[in-house]
Amino acid sequence: MSLSIRNQIPGTVVSLTRGEAMATVRVRLSGGGDITAAVTLDAVDELGLDQGTAVHALVKATEVALATGPVEGLSLRNRLPGTVRQVRAGAAMASVRVAVDGGELTAAVTRDAVTELGLAEGSDVTVLFKSTEVSLSTG
Numbered sequence: 001m002s003l004s005i006r007n008q009i010p011g012t013v014v015s016l017t018r019g020e021a022m023a024t025v026r027v028r029l030s031g032g033g034d035i036t037a038a039v040t041l042d043a044v045d046e047l048g049l050d051q052g053t054a055v056h057a058l059v060k061a062t063e064v065a066l067a068t069g070p071v072e073g074l075s076l077r078n079r080l081p082g083t084v085r086q087v088r089a090g091a092a093m094a095s096v097r098v099a100v101d102g103g104e105l106t107a108a109v110t111r112d113a114v115t116e117l118g119l120a121e122g123s124d125v126t127v128l129f130k131s132t133e134v135s136l137s138t139g
Contacts, residue, residue: 005135007059009103011035013049025049025136027057031101036077037134047138056137063133064107066096067126068117077131080105084123089114098127 011027014034023044025037035057039049049055071079082098082105094114096107105127119125 005058013053029102033101036131038131058135061106061108065128076128078129080127
């Protein structure tokens with residue numbers, strides 16, 4: 001299966017906590033960082049997720065935020081340090097590719113955000129996204 005989601009990072013499930021309808025799944029990325037995915041219990045069962053399961057974490061570029069300064073007081077569970085590898089800016093929107101431990105992530109942000117944050121190749125950033133915006137795939 002091919003997907004239009006550009007952000008596909010390999011990892012391994014290191015913990016899984018079941019709730020009433022959803023579960024939180026902690027995934028260790030190949031570079032050593034951890035992210036959290038909030039998925040339905042049906043998805044956990046259908047994918048056969050358990051500790052040690054190899055997965056790909058999928059995040060749409062439009063759901064990825066970037067920060068250039070300290071990140072405090074946010075509910076966003078997933079925060080990965082990275083370095084900007086490429087900025088492609090159009091008239092209104094921009095695509096920012098960021099190298100993180102274990103892979104690369106792309107953020108779709110406004111051109112104004114690129115200017116205001118001073119994003120350029122080599123910039124240090126923190127990549128942020130909600131756990132509910134992470135999908136998991138196996139196989």
